Amino acid sequence: MADNPLIELIDIKKQFGPVIALNGVSVSVMPGECHCLLGDNGAGKSTFIKTMAGVHKPTSGEIRMNGQKIDFANPRDAMAAGVATVYQDLAMIPLMSVTRNFWMGREPRKGWGPFQFLDMDRANQITLEEMRRMGISLREPDQAVGTLSGGERQTVAIARAVYFGAKVLILDEPTSALGVRQTANVLATIDRVRKTGVGIVFITHNVRHALAVGDRFTVLNRGKTLGTAKKGELTPEQLQDMMAGGAELAELSASLGGTV
């Protein structure tokens, strides 16, 4: 693992009117690292990744890419800099074909002047290629995304982001709506992408999913970082406790027979 982080967010604060959503959060992502961001609902995970993705501007704090301070005016800026986000629910348009989804917004064209047409052959071929690399064989590239499973849809979105040059890939709860097998597939995809040197920010509130692929873990609670730990430094129980405010959950957990 390289020593220089791809992206660093230092002491990010974000206020919405009187509400302090983030109160000093610092996270860095190394190349080829899967950095898990954990936190319960309302901990500030969404606000934080939206700041990283250029949707929100931080009230204070600094974002650095490759050591250089950078400001994202909008999501396009962030994408241009190589920060891509795969949102859980708005990754894909179900009625459109896999190819049309894959290339949406960046369709390849051939021809000249006003006669520039979609290069569907090339688009289809590259889509099939990229999907196969992610371990999904499509029946055909013009099948609708709606026919894919939830896990496959996430994978198409991840493949798309990687193909278009993402250096930092933010995954917003990619596994939260998935079954066991599909979750395993998505986690395998994350692992595959990580090995190509892309830095991944994996947002989840499922400790087991995080531990399965994570290299480092940062826990957010009430808009603050509770700390960052490396793999092996924490047990699942400790992570779970940090996420939900320790003592309370321990009590709850005991009453449920330790299954939470």
Place this chain on the structure above:
Amino acid sequence: MVDQPSGAPVADERIQRQSGLRRAFVRPELGAMAGAVLVFVYFAIVAGGTGMFAADGIMNWGVVSAQFAIIAVGACLLMIAGEFDLSVGSMIGFAGIVIALLSVHMGWPMWASIIAAFIVAMLIGAANGYLVIKTGLPSFIVTLASLYILRGLTIYLSISTTRQTIIGGVREAAQGDWLAALFGGKVLGFVFSWLADMGWIATFQAGNRAGQPVVDGIPMLMIWAVALIIFAHVLLTRTRFGNWIYASGGDARAARYVGVPVDRVKIAMFVFSAFCATIFATCQVMEFGSAAADRGLLKEFEAIIAVVIGGALLTGGYGSVIGAALGALIFGVVQQGLFFAGVESSLFRVFLGVILLLAVILNTYIRRLITGER
């Protein structure tokens, strides 16, 4: 960027081919194709001997179908982009009155009047789109408002300037005008003369046109319809902008997120809808030689029904121009066919209602097939 793999992709033996039938079944225009065949077979049986399928009969329902097609094309792209335009009918009346007022009443040259009508109508279309985008209101409501505003303005303009709701004298004003000929003329007349000389199409037997073919050319209206269908079909299926139209209607937020300029796409489609309405209006004004403030009544619904019969989803993101054109053809054939078959013409509306219902049910079912929704 991930490094590219070397070598050409190989066919995957694990990929199971879908049957051609099933693939055809999820094409949006399938229902309209089946419907068109049914309609033709039906009228070939009940009205085959009435001249419905002779040259002049074909021209009869062909022109009506072309009228439907022109506004259906605009409505189709707009619906796929996820919006409606209920002001199409009012726009037709409005644009017609603008042309007649400027040319006949104010003495503008015809070409300038036509261009002015196009500009004004497209600006109103843009205003419709802008309002929908900026307010976030359903386009249904916004364009319902413009339906009333435009119709009222049209009648007011017409009455306050000429004290009539019908403005005649357009044909005289259009004499020899180069742009008017693009909308009102007929082309390929020599082909039909030749066909008549060969005895393949009928000629008038009596009257002052005796000996001339019953069809003396293809009206520009039909040329416009075909040109618009081809243009819109290519735009939708073969260009980047077409992909953006699908994306804007399919899921505007997801499209925005990957950088599709959804607002621009939607406003452009409102403008295109107004453009199609103005083509319709101009052709009609040239054909009748007059403009009337009540022209285009209910056209917006007929356009939407044609599009839905063509397989488009009311919710946007899915549909086909070819389907919409077939929907318009079904319309024209049935409306005129009932006349040929001597059936009470009020039954046309019954037919419309029934076929609309069937089409929506079929489309919903096909949508489930495609998306795998339960």
